[in-house]
Amino acid sequence: MTAKEMSSATDLFIEEARAVSIAEAAERLGVAGLKPAGTGESVGPCPACGGTDRFGINTGKNAWNCRGSAEGGGRDAISLAAHLGGQDVKRRDGFLAACADVLGRPVPDGEPETDAARAEREAKLARVRAEWAAKAARQQREAGDFRERERAKARGKWRAGADLASTAGTAARRYLALRLGGHDLPALPCLRALGAEPYWHGDDEAGRSVAIHEGPAMVAPFVDPDGVVIGCHLTWIDLAAPKGRPVLRQGDEALPTKKMRGSKKGGLIPLVGFVLNGDRIVPEPGRTRMAIGEGIENTLAVGIAEGFRRDTLYAAAGDLGNLAGPADPKSGFAHPTLTRPDVNGKERVLRVQGPVPKPGQDPGDAVQAPDQVDEVLLIADGDSEPFATGAAMLRAKARLETDGRVVAIAWPPAGADFADLLTRHSEAA
Structure with a gap:
């Protein structure tokens, strides 16, 4: 495979990972023990850093968050996989490893990709994107309806x-x-x-x-x-x-x-x-x-x-x-004493959300x-x-x-x- 062909295959691999929803990735990555918390959100212990309710995913917003993470959270499956696997997405190898975790298959190697395989991959990616867009729109509508129902129930409970x-x-x-x-x-x-x-x-x-x-x-x-x-x-x-x-x-x-x-x-x-x-x-x-x-x-x-x-x-x-x-992810810092095991059992310094508010x-x-x-x-x-x-x-x-x-x-x-x-x-x- 030429360098150009290799780059094209990798680009498609990345795009396919970006099209995966938070909900699909959470299931594929083995996230468990979360409990419904309203408005399309589920919370529970973080698979990476523990706790009891510091971690959550929101299927309506296609987002995740963790109070034990310096980044605070993200709005794609790749950042979720990086958090759970301890990958540094600022490094190319870490970013590709997170993409591989999202898709459940390795990064493309040197095997040549035929024109037919490329066309099939691109068509599949187009289908995935279209399906996700429709699913996201439906989930957003459902989340809005659910939020209003929950607000009405809460309002009624207080009035009662x-x-x-x-x-x-x-x-x-x-x-x-x-x-x-x-x-x-x-x-x-x-x-x-x-x-x-x-x-x-x-x-x-x-x-x-x-x-x-x-x-x-x-x-x-x-x-x-x-x-x-x-x-x-x-x-x-x-x-x-x-x-x-x-x-x-x-x-x-x-x-x-x-x-x-x-x-x-x-x-x-x-x-x-x-x-x-x-x-x-x-x-x-x-x-x-x-x-x-x-x-x-x-x-x-x-x-x-x-x-x-x-x-x-x-x-x-x-x-x-x-x-x-x-918090602004850039303001996160290493806790001076606390550590947490990553998914491989290796102790890592616990990152703390910083003192600077998230811009915008x-x-x-x-x-x-x-x-x-x-x-x-x-x-x-x-x-x-x-x-x-x-x-x-x-x-x-x-x-x-x-x-x-x-x-x-x-x-x-x-x-x-x-x-x-x-x-x-x-x-x-």
Whole structure:
């Protein structure tokens, strides 16, 4: 085979790999253990770096992401294969090896390619591209429909909840008192309570969802920048258990006692300083400062500590990813101590997403500050991995800082959050 023929065969090989969808590649690469997370997305442990829910694929967007990856994620099967196989796509041999993993066959060698074989390959590639384009369009429509259905369900669940001031809200009020050292709280009109909320996890032999627990739950809305409820955050309550939340397990697996439904990205959980305005939840005029952290309890603890300032909106982001937003892949760095095994069992340095926001990101990629806000206090958790959390908080700071707006970060002592500190202080008093 001449150099020109070899180049043509390799180019076709690469183009064929590029036409493979994330869903097809994930199946071919043996990605398993992912669970549906709404809007065409599935999440679970990363096959390359572990964790429990740091990895996800979105078939509607043809994208993957991993919070343990410096790159953060990608929008093609080749980058997914490179992440799972530890390949460096900046090197030609690494890029071709990733293409080979996607297609499940080796890179073309020196065997000559006949005109007939070339024509067949090109025709096959054209068919694959056309099929993928049609499939992607269909999945995008289905994902949009699914997203709207999930948002409607989440909205309905929040609306069905009882006000915390009512008798039905007693368990939620006592839960917050337990987590916040018994301190008085202002009215929390955006938080609601459900008396007997099922906790769904896994399927039975017939493929039907199974409720492994049922009990009282606190439900909070996620609202977009226009104040529309797009999702809800659920916290199951067991006042006899540690921190007031039930211990949920399936086999050896510890399950989270908090879940989210509908959409959360780009939305925030309004706590104090927001008002109900018809079907929308909007900031009170005159509140030009915002205090926001990952969790509800941590933000309320800071509010208690500073006396719930009248100029401040208190809100939660739901999780660190929504607070920080995606990172610029170029800002990733090697963790100073942690490593992880690759698919071949070789220990590799763990890459951490960096402190620089991804350029050109969409406002819906992470929580936004209302236009009236000119000062933001970011509330950090001290009980999370410090290097990744530190980079994420710096990323949030850089993302939310604009002309005329200042952003600061509040850090609790290592190994604690502000709600823990408040409880300890109350117990010691």
